[in-house]
Amino acid sequence: MCSIGDDDVLDDGISSLMTPQKQMLHYLPKGTCYKCGQDRELYKIHFREAECKNCFLIFVNHKFRATVGSSKALPRNADILLVFDGSAESVVLLDMLQTAQSESNFKRLHCYLKVLFLDDYEAYKDTCGINDYKLYIQQVKDLLLSYDNIKCYVTNLRSGIHQKPFDIKDMNLYLNREMEKEKVFSNDINNIQTSTSRNEFIKLYRKNLIASMATILSCKYAFIPTINISIATDLLSAIALGQGNNVACDVAFKDDRLVNGIKIMRPIKNLTETEVLLYIRARNIKWCDRRDHVINASSSIQRITELFIRNLQKNYSSTVSTIICTGNKITSNNDSYEEFEEKCCLCNSSIVNSETLSAVRYSRYVSERMSSDFDLDINFKKFLNLTQNQDQKVCHSCQNIGRDSDINLIKHYL
Amino acid sequence: MPIKCKTECGRNAVLKRPKTSDALCKECFFAAFEAEIHYTIITNKLFTKGEKVAVAASGGKDSTVLAYVLKLLNDRHDYGLQLILLSIDEGITGYRDDSLETVKKNRDDYQIPLKILSYDELYGWTMDRIVGQIGRSNNCTFCGVFRRQALDRGAKQLEVDSIATGHNADDIAETVLMNILRGDTARLRRCTDIRTGGGENTIPRVKPLKYTYEKEIVMYAHFKKLVYFSTECVFAPNAYRGHARAYLKDLERVRPSVIMDIIHSGEQLLFKDTVKKPVRGICERCGFVSSQQPCKACILLEGLNRGLPKLGIGKKSKGDRMRLKQDKELALRERANLVKNDF
Ligand SMILES: [Zn+2]
Numbered sequence: 001m002c003s004i005g006d007d008d009v010l011d012d013g014i015s016s017l018m019t020p021q022k023q024m025l026h027y028l029p030k031g032t033c034y035k036c037g038q039d040r041e042l043y044k045i046h047f048r049e050a051e052c053k054n055c056f057l058i059f060v061n062h063k064f065r066a067t068v069g070s071s072k073a074l075p076r077n078a079d080i081l082l083v084f085d086g087s088a089e090s091v092v093l094l095d096m097l098q099t100a101q102s103e104s105n106f107k108r109l110h111c112y113l114k115v116l117f118l119d120d121y122e123a124y125k126d127t128c129g130i131n132d133y134k135l136y137i138q139q140v141k142d143l144l145l146s147y148d149n150i151k152c153y154v155t156n157l158r159s160g161i162h163q164k165p166f167d168i169k170d171m172n173l174y175l176n177r178e179m180e181k182e183k184v185f186s187n188d189i190n191n192i193q194t195s196t197s198r199n200e201f202i203k204l205y206r207k208n209l210i211a212s213m214a215t216i217l218s219c220k221y222a223f224i225p226t227i228n229i230s231i232a233t234d235l236l237s238a239i240a241l242g243q244g245n246n247v248a249c250d251v252a253f254k255d256d257r258l259v260n261g262i263k264i265m266r267p268i269k270n271l272t273e274t275e276v277l278l279y280i281r282a283r284n285i286k287w288c289d290r291r292d293h294v295i296n297a298s299s300s301i302q303r304i305t306e307l308f309i310r311n312l313q314k315n316y317s318s319t320v321s322t323i324i325c326t327g328n329k330i331t332s333n334n335d336s337y338e339e340f341e342e343k344c345c346l347c348n349s350s351i352v353n354s355e356t357l358s359a360v361r362y363s364r365y366v367s368e369r370m371s372s373d374f375d376l377d378i379n380f381k382k383f384l385n386l387t388q389n390q391d392q393k394v395c396h397s398c399q400n401i402g403r404d405s406d407i408n409l410i411k412h413y414l
Numbered sequence: 415m416p417i418k419c420k421t422e423c424g425r426n427a428v429l430k431r432p433k434t435s436d437a438l439c440k441e442c443f444f445a446a447f448e449a450e451i452h453y454t455i456i457t458n459k460l461f462t463k464g465e466k467v468a469v470a471a472s473g474g475k476d477s478t479v480l481a482y483v484l485k486l487l488n489d490r491h492d493y494g495l496q497l498i499l500l501s502i503d504e505g506i507t508g509y510r511d512d513s514l515e516t517v518k519k520n521r522d523d524y525q526i527p528l529k530i531l532s533y534d535e536l537y538g539w540t541m542d543r544i545v546g547q548i549g550r551s552n553n554c555t556f557c558g559v560f561r562r563q564a565l566d567r568g569a570k571q572l573e574v575d576s577i578a579t580g581h582n583a584d585d586i587a588e589t590v591l592m593n594i595l596r597g598d599t600a601r602l603r604r605c606t607d608i609r610t611g612g613g614e615n616t617i618p619r620v621k622p623l624k625y626t627y628e629k630e631i632v633m634y635a636h637f638k639k640l641v642y643f644s645t646e647c648v649f650a651p652n653a654y655r656g657h658a659r660a661y662l663k664d665l666e667r668v669r670p671s672v673i674m675d676i677i678h679s680g681e682q683l684l685f686k687d688t689v690k691k692p693v694r695g696i697c698e699r700c701g702f703v704s705s706q707q708p709c710k711a712c713i714l715l716e717g718l719n720r721g722l723p724k725l726g727i728g729k730k731s732k733g734d735r736m737r738l739k740q741d742k743e744l745a746l747r748e749r750a751n752l753v754k755n756d757f
Pocket residue numbers: 033034035036037038051052053054055056
């Protein structure tokens with residue numbers, strides 16, 4: 001159950017905002033490890049005694065293995081595609097997977113690993129200049145090339161789900177690829193009026209793309225490096241976006257809503273930012289900064305939610321873990337009576353109806369037709385007929401996307 | 415050039431509806447606002463003809479608009495309800511004095527009878543005296559817990575069939591967020607219900623303004639020139655709830671439909687079978703609805719009467735320890751007295 005009591009602020013007051021590298025932890029006290037009794041540099045996370053590097057690493061790796069193991073959803077010798085972006089979380093997950101593969105006998109994680117660098121510059125290009133982007137690409141390439149025993153690939157968010165990914169060694173081919181079609185994609189995305197809907201569309205599309213790349217690279221499982229604060233943000237955003245009926249899949253370890261049987265997994269969903277940063281320090285590994293941090297605070301539901309959670313976490317240190325706790329108690333009904341239910345043509349979730357949704361529609365209805373000679377009773381019946389005959393191929397949440405864009409224009413991407 | 419009303423009634427628009435962003439004239443806004451509440455009442459079957467309904471009246475904007483609109487719809491659509499205003503006097507100097515005057519004015523303006531019940535009558539304590547004991551840090555807990563039960567007690571006295579409260583769409587969306595943030599799945603399950611209670615021993619509560627935006631309530635009251643009392647509770651409002659409220663306002667600014675979207679989300683949440691459902695029973699001390707034994711109001715009351723006002727605040731185990739400690743001390747003192755008296 002929920003015994004997680006993690007906290008994202010260290011006891012010595014170092015805040016662990018996962019922003020620039022400069023904010024990395026530059027000071028760790030020396031002392032005696034409570035576990036093994038050795039005098040070392042001490043790693044201290046909330047709700048745990050100060051411990052040495054080795055004991056800390058054992059703890060964090062155990063957390064990761066527990067998440068992967070507890071669900072029993074990952075079979076032995078599975079083909080795994082790690083979705084990578086050079087972020088601190090993604091290098092930690094890569095390092096943990098490598099460690100787990102090289103463990104001795106019974107502790108060893110038996111799997112076959114491939115890495116996909118998903119270049120999603122399209123999603124943050126407004127906040128990151130082209131030169132910073134080029135630098136970042138170079139960094140990711142160098143980083144991945146240093147893992148010479150793993151096959152690494154690169155693809156672009158805009159490239160389309162049928163485009164084969166490039167080998168990371170062919171970075172030049174990738175950078176000079178044919179981009180005419182990609183411009184159409186960018187154009188279609190830019191035609192979505194609000195950044196909230198744009199983010200939602202990209203989120204849905206990214207999932208499809210990951211599933212498709214996994215299929216092309218013959219992997220059944222895709223690992224994504226989402227940590228606890230992102231899970232909390234995703235959960236609260238989904239609530240705000242009207243996705244209560246399928247929010248469970250957004251926060252669970254396993255997400256199997258994808259059409260081609262690919263399963264997306266979140267093996268480090270229980271890690272905190274502090275743990276990620278301390279892990280990086282303990283293992284002395286590099287990560288790549290995307291430098292896309294200047295973002296308009298009030299631009300989208302997702303962004304407002306992220307900032308809200310970060311601020312709240314500063315004042316109430318159990319914010320993130322409590323939200324995760326709530327999320328762990330939620331389930332979805334997407335599996336039940338699958339065949340009878342209508343599915344949304346954008347997000348593929350079940351289309352539900354409720355008094356609240358009909359109240360929403362009634363609001364729009366009267367707001368457009370109301371006048372002094374409006375007969376409430378006649379129109380009441382008219383409205384009910386209208387509701388029953390309505391063409392309902394889009395779920396409530398995606399109707400919001402529809403209000404900000406032309407659904408027919410973006411539908412074929414999903 | 416002035417903008418025309420969206421409904422093509424021919425008049426000029428004077429406002430933009432917060433809920434739909436449509437530009438409407440005053441008359442069309444009133445009509446739409448009232449039609450939606452009527453729709454909510456009818457489709458959710460909130461009332462039955464001949465019922466006696468208590469309107470929880472605080473003098474604030476929500477309950478004032480609720481009383482006004484219920485009266486209007488009851489007459490217009492012949493619901494056949496007997497309405498009565500029910501007010502609770504917490505005994506907060508400078509807060510209730512004025513708001514109760516407002517409720518009295520509502521009574522006269524809308525011709526609805528009014529019953530005022532005081533905390534002093536119901537519990538033997540006024541909020542002013544409670545604050546004297548506990549200070550200002552936890553008084554909102556007392557106020558809220560006592561108020562909740564006060565309505566039940568009052569409704570029972572008045573022998574009504576249901577209590578209508580002024581909870582609006584913003585309140586409900588905010589409560590959904592709050593319950594997620596504090597991990598309260600029991601409340602998360604029921605906070606979106608338009609009707610709660612109504613079992614054997616309880617009087618049901620209904621929320622006719624469940625789908626009405628706070629901004630529209632303010633707008634409606636303003637254009638109708640309804641008199642309401644607009645000061646917040648004089649004690650510090652709950653800081654945590656304040657964060658949730660600010661967050662909701664930020665969201666509403668980018669997407670006005672977010673309030674309804676959150677309510678919809680809250681209703682659609684399904685919980686794993688392993689998550690235990692709270693048993694809503696009856697407090698054996700006072701006989702009112704409670705999921706705890708004894709109910710929170712009874713514990714708080716015990717704390718006040720024992721001179722341990724913090725008794726009901728925080729964990730139950732802590733309360734038990736405090737009780738035990740006091741009992742021990744009392745026993746010791748008694749023994750000491752006995753010893754003294756022996757001489
Ligand atoms: Zn150690």
